[in-house]
Amino acid sequence: MTASSGWQIEGDYFENCNCDVVCPCLFSSAPPFTSQPTQGACEVAFGFHIDRGHYQGVSLDGLNAAAIVRTPGPMGQGNWSFAAYLDERATDEQRAALQAIFTGAAGGPIALLTPLVSTILGVKTAPITYRREGKRRSMEIPSVLSMGVQPAPSFDPDHEIWAENAHPFASKVAFAVGTSGSTFSHYGMTWDNSGKNGHYAPISWSG
Secondary structure (H helix, E strand, O other), rough: OOOOOOOEEEEEEEEEOOOOOOOOOOOOOOOOOOOOOOOOOEEEEEEEEEEEEEEEEEEEEOOOOEEEEEEOOOHHHOOOOEEEEEOOOOOHHHHHHHHHOOOOOOOHHHOOOOHEEEEEEEEEEEEEEEEEEEEEEEEEEOOOOOEEEOOOOOOOOOOOOEEOOOOOOEEEEEEEEEEOOOOEOOOEEEEEEEOOEEEEEEEEEEE
16 A cells, blocks of 8 residues: 555545444444444445545545445455546546545545455446435446435434444444445446445545
């Protein structure tokens, strides 16, 4: 891993995994990442939208990225398979910046997880559509991924359920549920995470 400096992004993220709600990898009586995923293996997709950002003087405003992870057992045991998708609208300089940030090469939250990765499936450019509509989030990569989340049910439907100090990507994350048709198909894998665990939050990262 090559460390870099002089970058910052602010924006939004969501994830949708195949665990039953709520995912024990993050919320259980055991330390984070040590519990067995509810389906045995973990299959999770992450979507990212940058509202404002820069990398060593290169603007990243408005760009998107995505990543997928599969682990054969508890996340903390490693052996992760990882793939990243970078916004095809990005220039060459922007694409290099997105790759550095969203593979962990530039430091930041994803760099904390890279020691757990044993297989890089690929890093590809793609048309990525990210939607943030009220309390719903969704993302689409044609022929690869179509996923969305909505808030987990709560006593007051106008307010989400939030958890603090529970996730490496954000200081506070909302509990969410995958919407119908939340699927991924690539690298020989096919997932359907509809109705499964999700989270979303604003993000502010730097390195």
